[in-house]
Amino acid sequence: MCIPRRQYVCTECGYNMPGYCPDFCPFCGAEKRIFITWKECSTLFDVACLEVTGNISRLKAEPPLGPELSSYCIDTGESTIWIDCPPAFDSTLPSANHIVFTHNHLLGAVNLYRRHFHSRVRIHALDSANSLCRGFAFDGTFHDSFVEDGLEAFHINGHTPGFTIYIYEHTLFVSDLVHFDQGRLHLNLFGPQDETANAAKRTHRILESRRIDQVCGHENVVPFEYWMKKFEDMLTAKTRV
Numbered sequence: 001m002c003i004p005r006r007q008y009v010c011t012e013c014g015y016n017m018p019g020y021c022p023d024f025c026p027f028c029g030a031e032k033r034i035f036i037t038w039k040e041c042s043t044l045f046d047v048a049c050l051e052v053t054g055n056i057s058r059l060k061a062e063p064p065l066g067p068e069l070s071s072y073c074i075d076t077g078e079s080t081i082w083i084d085c086p087p088a089f090d091s092t093l094p095s096a097n098h099i100v101f102t103h104n105h106l107l108g109a110v111n112l113y114r115r116h117f118h119s120r121v122r123i124h125a126l127d128s129a130n131s132l133c134r135g136f137a138f139d140g141t142f143h144d145s146f147v148e149d150g151l152e153a154f155h156i157n158g159h160t161p162g163f164t165i166y167i168y169e170h171t172l173f174v175s176d177l178v179h180f181d182q183g184r185l186h187l188n189l190f191g192p193q194d195e196t197a198n199a200a201k202r203t204h205r206i207l208e209s210r211r212i213d214q215v216c217g218h219e220n221v222v223p224f225e226y227w228m229k230k231f232e233d234m235l236t237a238k239t240r241v
């Protein structure tokens, strides 16, 4: 696979546009005057690899590129798996054998990493057809929950039709299903609210019988006990409405 001659990055949100340059960012609507090429992006932004546990790291653009959209790297001992992909290309990151997505908002510069690392890239089939995937290639799509190399994927729908959360050992990856604001958790406002609320309830049922130590979200990593208290407060408030 070759790199498109032109690939632009929106500096407002970090969305990559492989092979085309629209007047407005397809993700956040910003004007094209703030777009930069992927090479400029690679020069201006590094990707920090911050340890979460002994075998899990958080990948985060530095300086921040758009909103805090973290992706994560897991070293299973057998392979290296990324969950979601950073918006800037940084060749110094640990090689990814597999890149899997929570949903189609965090594709980042996956086509560049796929080529560089020969990664196998997969996303839920329902998200793969979305126009936000224009210019990106996937090596496979999944249609349901699965377990692979110790990574458990749970399709929960909601914020996007293919939205998928992951558990590896005692770590939960929820991406932007919820976000913190003033010490409280809130459901993601973008997408069908009823379905997102159902996805949160599905998540709660999945977690009932599990020991989880920390939660990796798009903004930060939070101790599970703290996160679960806030999560249940949010679900209770929703039920009351």
Ligand SMILES: [Zn+2]
Residues within 6 Å of the ligand: 010, 011, 012, 013, 014, 015, 025, 026, 027, 028, 029, 030
């Ligand atoms: Zn944008």
Ligand SMILES: [Zn+2]
Residues within 6 Å of the ligand: 103, 105, 159, 176
């Ligand atoms: Zn999203």
